[in-house]
Amino acid sequence: METTGKVIKCRAAISWETGKPFSIEEVEVPAPKAHEIRVKIAATGICGTDEHALHGYFSNIEFPIILGHEAAGIVESVGEGVTSVKPGDKVIPLFMPQCGECVCCQNPNTNLCLNYSADKPRSPEDKKITFTCKGKQIHRMASISTFSEYTILQESACAKIDAKAPLDKVCLIGCGFSTGYGSAVNIAKVQPGSTCAVFGLGGVGLSVLIGCKVAGAARIIGVDINKTKFAKAKELGATDCISPQDNDKPIHEVLTEMTNGGVHYSFECIGQTDSMIEALKSSHSGYGTTVIVGVAPFTDKMALDPMLLTTGRTLKGALFGGWKGKTCVPKLVSDSMAKKFNLDKLVTHTLPFEKINEGFELLRAGKSIRTILIF
Ligand code: COD
Ligand code: ZN
Ligand code: ZN
Numbered sequence: 001m002e003t004t005g006k007v008i009k010c011r012a013a014i015s016w017e018t019g020k021p022f023s024i025e026e027v028e029v030p031a032p033k034a035h036e037i038r039v040k041i042a043a044t045g046i047c048g049t050d051e052h053a054l055h056g057y058f059s060n061i062e063f064p065i066i067l068g069h070e071a072a073g074i075v076e077s078v079g080e081g082v083t084s085v086k087p088g089d090k091v092i093p094l095f096m097p098q099c100g101e102c103v104c105c106q107n108p109n110t111n112l113c114l115n116y117s118a119d120k121p122r123s124p125e126d127k128k129i130t131f132t133c134k135g136k137q138i139h140r141m142a143s144i145s146t147f148s149e150y151t152i153l154q155e156s157a158c159a160k161i162d163a164k165a166p167l168d169k170v171c172l173i174g175c176g177f178s179t180g181y182g183s184a185v186n187i188a189k190v191q192p193g194s195t196c197a198v199f200g201l202g203g204v205g206l207s208v209l210i211g212c213k214v215a216g217a218a219r220i221i222g223v224d225i226n227k228t229k230f231a232k233a234k235e236l237g238a239t240d241c242i243s244p245q246d247n248d249k250p251i252h253e254v255l256t257e258m259t260n261g262g263v264h265y266s267f268e269c270i271g272q273t274d275s276m277i278e279a280l281k282s283s284h285s286g287y288g289t290t291v292i293v294g295v296a297p298f299t300d301k302m303a304l305d306p307m308l309l310t311t312g313r314t315l316k317g318a319l320f321g322g323w324k325g326k327t328c329v330p331k332l333v334s335d336s337m338a339k340k341f342n343l344d345k346l347v348t349h350t351l352p353f354e355k356i357n358e359g360f361e362l363l364r365a366g367k368s369i370r371t372i373l374i375f
Contacts, residue, residue: 004077012148029150032079042167044071044146065139068147069095070175072167094325095142097156159329180207182321192216194264201229205269213237226366252281273302285311292317
């Protein structure tokens with residue numbers, strides 16, 4: 001049936017209230033307006049941030065909402081003026097857009113786009129795009145909402161990828177993999193022969209680890225309270241794995257002893273301010289760099305001794321690993337197809353979309369790295 005220009009009715013997972021299970025409902029997805037693209041989602045990953053959003057960690061999440069921000073799909077139709085994709089193209093939605101025009105997009109040293117909405121109220125333009133369900137307006141997450149069979153993207157938030165890309169794997173490039181990998185190679189700029197510590201060995205932390213390994217780190221220490229994560233971390237290149245719960249002293253002291261004074265690079269991939277400080281204290285004075293990858297609840301603040309910085313440590317942070325989405329995501333997809341890194345190792349479960357609640361249970365129980373939901 002020809003769907004161009006018409007409202008599409010399809011399945012989506014609605015979060016009606018904070019913390020409640022998802023309910024699969026029929027939603028209406030409008031036809032794309034000027035500079036918008038309607039995409040049929042093929043596969044979407046479950047990221048730690050979806051769980052955080054469900055529990056109200058972020059100030060701009062409004063319920064009812066369709067969550068999901070790590071996906072790959074195929075363009076169904078495009079609105080007026082869209083030039084970068086056409087129906088049938090494979091694409092990855094971008095939770096960080098690249099409008100190409102704002103001062104940040106024009107600055108080669110950042111991937112932030114001033115049209116990014118995840119940390120501030122959504123723009124009036126973005127608010128106009130909406131799903132409906134049972135006559136109610138449903139909010140969108142990070143302007144992309146991928147827990148829906150069809151979604152609407154602004155052209156600046158849609159990257160065209162290789163027509164042969166396996167969508168059930170490259171969907172991870174939409175968030176977790178790129179966030180972690182880029183934090184190592186773009187933000188920390190890990191050097192060959194260096195020592196790294198990765199706090200949190202979920203999908204994001206393991207992707208940091210892959211980046212450290214690709215960059216030639218000599219020693220990579222994984223830190224997690226869940227020791228079942230250690231086997232996979234070692235498979236991906238961790239030389240040592242430690243749990244804070246096995247030690248009576250703070251983990252930065254353990255790391256400092258293990259590494260003769262501290263690591264070259266530490267990464268926080270948990271989203272807790274206490275771990276952020278531990279990561280900073282684990283880095284060597286004079287030259288250590290700490291990258292904050294995790295996003296903490298918006299109510300939490302970090303108190304740190306400024307001497308940690310005056311004595312020569314660097315504290316940095318980035319979203320989406322510093323990649324400018326429209327430009328870099330197609331290249332990351334090609335690199336994965338050329339086997340520069342292996343996404344398969346991050347996928348522990350693949351489930352039909354209807355089993356989304358089961359996928360979140362696996363994440364909460366610490367049993368999955370990435371669950372991919374297939375439509
Ligand atoms: N000490 C050590 N490890 C811990 C602790 C602790 N106190 N608490 C939890 N952990 C471990 C867990 O056992 C788990 O293995 C890991 O930390 C967290 O992993 P996941 O699988 O729950 O989550 P991820 O890897 O999918 O994502 C985690 C982030 C916190 C990085 C993510 O939620 C996040 O905040 N991302 C922000 C970066 C970003 O760009 N966000 C926008 C879209 S994601
Ligand atoms: Zn921009
Ligand atoms: Zn994510």
